[in-house]
Amino acid sequence: MAQTNPSVRIARAPQGLPTREDFALVDEPIPVPAEGEVLFRAVYMSLDPSMRRKLPGPQGAPGPLGGTQRVGDLMIAGVPPPSLGYMSGLVGQVVESRHPDFTQGDLVQGGCWWQHYQVVQGHSLEKLPAETKLSEALGLLGQHGFVAWVGMRNIGNAKPGETVLVSAAGGAIGMIAGQLAKADGARVIGIASGDKVAYVVDELGFDACIDRTNEDVGEALDRLCPDGIDVYFDNVGGQVMLAAYDRMADFGRIVICGMASEYNAVELPFGASLRPVLRKRLRIEGFVVYDHYADQFAEFQAEMKALIAEGRMKYRIEVIDGFENAPEALARLLDGRNKGKMIVQLAPDPTG
Amino acid sequence: MAQTNPSVRIARAPQGLPTREDFALVDEPIPVPAEGEVLFRAVYMSLDPSMRRKLPGPQGAPGPLGGTQRVGDLMIAGVPPPSLGYMSGLVGQVVESRHPDFTQGDLVQGGCWWQHYQVVQGHSLEKLPAETKLSEALGLLGQHGFVAWVGMRNIGNAKPGETVLVSAAGGAIGMIAGQLAKADGARVIGIASGDKVAYVVDELGFDACIDRTNEDVGEALDRLCPDGIDVYFDNVGGQVMLAAYDRMADFGRIVICGMASEYNAVELPFGASLRPVLRKRLRIEGFVVYDHYADQFAEFQAEMKALIAEGRMKYRIEVIDGFENAPEALARLLDGRNKGKMIVQLAPDPTG
Structure with missing residues (x-):
């Protein structure tokens, strides 16, 4: 019987x-690579809140959030072709190569579906260095780490002594954003829920963490940030964003990184005046990480590896076992009940 | 009879x-300078929409817009002490000096009241170069020019071929902001009203100008900016800001410079979602010009003088005759019925 492709x-x-x-x-057939293509087997798949945005809306129409997937489609991980490997949410190993740059056994990032075996164009596949730890490639040293780094470096730009606020502080990006700000000498406050609150302070070294399910976020911010917030790294949008916005210090920067609280809903109007942007000289800026790979990914990885080596960058991964458990895990993630960065394991990890 | 001080x-x-x-x-007494002080006589006073914000609210309470003035107070021009000369809305000549840096006849900027004669601390007075044309010192080469320059240079940063939109395009700041963008090689669209629409295109060289009183601004923007707006220089806020926001191109910059449409009202919530800030990688940023004098004013003046010399920077001034006509002029200005930068003449211009 042929090997199957869950x-x-x-x-x-x-x-x-x-x-x-x-x-x-x-179960689907294992695809066969043509000339210039590579067949690879996924070891880990990243689970991300943004997957919710890509799901269809009622009656199978594209979703209210711009989702382009329809009922019957393969579920998406990362960005569809012709995207490049670094936009993929999957890492694994080459099984068969018909592209000169790849050999069986190479560690790679690529593909874009919830599938064990995928064929991709060789030029769109990202070869990972031989010393890569695959479980880090999707998080700390991969896209999530890079998102946090680009947001903090290009927009947040925290200076020593400044107060930095990070929402979803126990999440895949928030964990890193906060530690980068600590490395910059800032005072860092997190917002999280559940057991992540204690983790963020005790293990990651944030100066404090607000429990958004058990505390009034605005009151807690008044207490913890009496001189205002210099940088707000926003992963959630919605009411938490508004509470932070009202408490920005002069010359504050708001990094618009994600809007997890709104992925289940239609777009909500920003319920505040923009006049404080003028009065306080604020900067509100969004970014998409893919714009920065060519220019800044190498710099990011070098800095990150140094911080890891110095013991100044910690990271918690929750490994989900197989696609069977992935939908429930995605729901927990969207609900903030994840324990760190979530990845789905699809095959034994040769680098583990 | 002693000389009076209207x-x-x-x-x-x-x-x-x-x-x-x-x-x-x-009529008030002419004040007498003490040691370290200077008495000067105003020649011109700048009329600015932001004056409305400083007026008191109902029952004499501070105004809804943060205004700190009360009924009975001297009306304010510029920023009150201990501000420095460049924050003043008045230019004139020294009448009597008890400060070593100033001599009778010096051209100066300073003071902060609607008064002909004012005493100020010498260290807070700004001496203007002897070749200054006083009617330019409050506009093109002064605060309004600098506001336009800081907003375009530090935030807008228009590149050749980009589309730049300027609201209140026939106003004191908009006229300059648009011409600076033209000098940068951008395509520049204005929004104005009345006879300023034709002036902005015919005299200032904007590529087009929308008449906000006779056109649907959104429809006109769809037609004139089919590829979106790269830089929106916002002088008005409100509905015009929303129309521009909906049509920003990826990587667009919104320069929050003023909110004239809201100065008569309480703060209005921004009636749109911030999600496009993420999706389009937008930057929304406010600034206050006083933060930049020390670092950038000299650079601004050098660039501006070069543009004037090359005939690439034009400017229209509407001179109001005396305080008697100033309240009505302020109302016209707030209503967009000014013809260019408004200044009130209080004495003969020795540089005219």
Whole structure:
């Protein structure tokens, strides 16, 4: 019997948080690479809040958040072709190569579907250095780390003694953003929920962390940031963003990195006046990490590896076992009940 | 009989647009400078939309816009002490000096009241170069020019071929902001009203100008900016800001310079979602010009003088004759019925 290729297709449009029934675990043929293509097997897949945005809306129409997927489609991980490897949410190993740059066994990042085996154009595949630890490649040293770094370096630009606020502080990006600000000498306050609150302070070394489920965020900010917030690294949008906005210090920077609280909803109007942007000389800026790979990825990795070597950069990963458990994990992630960066394991890790 | 000192005090809190009856033209004694002080006589006073913000609210309470003035106070021009000369809205000549840096006849910028004669601390007075044309010192080569320059240079940063939109394009700041963008090689669209629409295109050389009183601004922007707006230099806020925001191109910059449309009202919530800031990698940034004098004013003046010499920087001034006509002029200015930068003439111009 031929080896099978476990895959996930969209069974129906989710109502609110996705459930197991919104996805169908199916078996598909293992694809065969043509000239210039590579077949690879995924070891880990990143689970990300932004996956919710890509799911279809009611009646199978594209989702309210710009999602382009429809019922019946393979579920997406990362960005579809012709994207390049660094936009992929999967890492694994080359099984068969018909491209001169790749050999069986190479560690790679690429592909864009919830599938064990995928064929991609060789030029769009990212070869990972031989010393790569695959479980880090999707997080600390990969896209999530780079997102945090680009946001803090290009926009946040925290100076020693400044107060930096990070929402979703126990999440894949927030963990890193806060530690980068600490490395810059800033005072760092997190916002998180559940057991992540203690983790962020005790293990990651944030100066304080607000429990958004048990505390009034605005009151806690008044207490913890009496001189205002110099940098707000926003991963959530919504009411938490508004509470931070009201408390920005003069010359404050708001890094618009994600809007997890709004991924389940239509776009909400920003319920505040922009006049403080003028009065306080604020800067509100968004970014998309893919714009910066060519220019800054090498610089990011060098800095990150140095911080890891010095013991100044910690990271928590929650490994989910197989596609069977991925939908429930995605719902927990969207609900803030993850324990650190979530990755789905699809095959034994040769670098673990 | 002693020489008199015509002055304007606030007679009552304005309802909406200010009227002549909201102000009292009074005579006051000419103050006598103490050691370290200078008495000067104003030649011109700048009229600015932001003056509305400083007026008191109903029942004489501070205004809804943060105004700190009360009924009975001298009306303010510029920023009150201990501000420095460049924050003043008045230019004139030294009448009597008890400060070693100043001599009778010096051209200066300083003071902060609607008064002909004012005493100021010498260290807070700004001496203007002997070749200064006083009518330019408050506009093109002074604060308004500098505001436009700082906003375009530090935030807008227009590149050749980009599309730049300027609201209040026929106003004191908009005229300059648009011409600076033209000098940078950008395509520049204005929004204005009345006879300023034709002036902006025919005299200032903007590529087009939308008449906000006779056109649907959104439809006109769709037509004139089919590839989106790269830089929006916002002088007005409100609905015009929202129309521009909806049409920003990726990597667009919104320069928050003023909110004239809101100076008569309480702060309005920004009626759009911030999600496009993320999706389009937008930057929304405010600034206050006083932060930049020390670092950049000399650079600004050098660039501006070169542009004037090359005939690439034009400017229209509407001179108002005396305090008697200033309240009505302020109302016209707030209503967009000015013809260029408004200044009030209080004495013969020795540099005219």
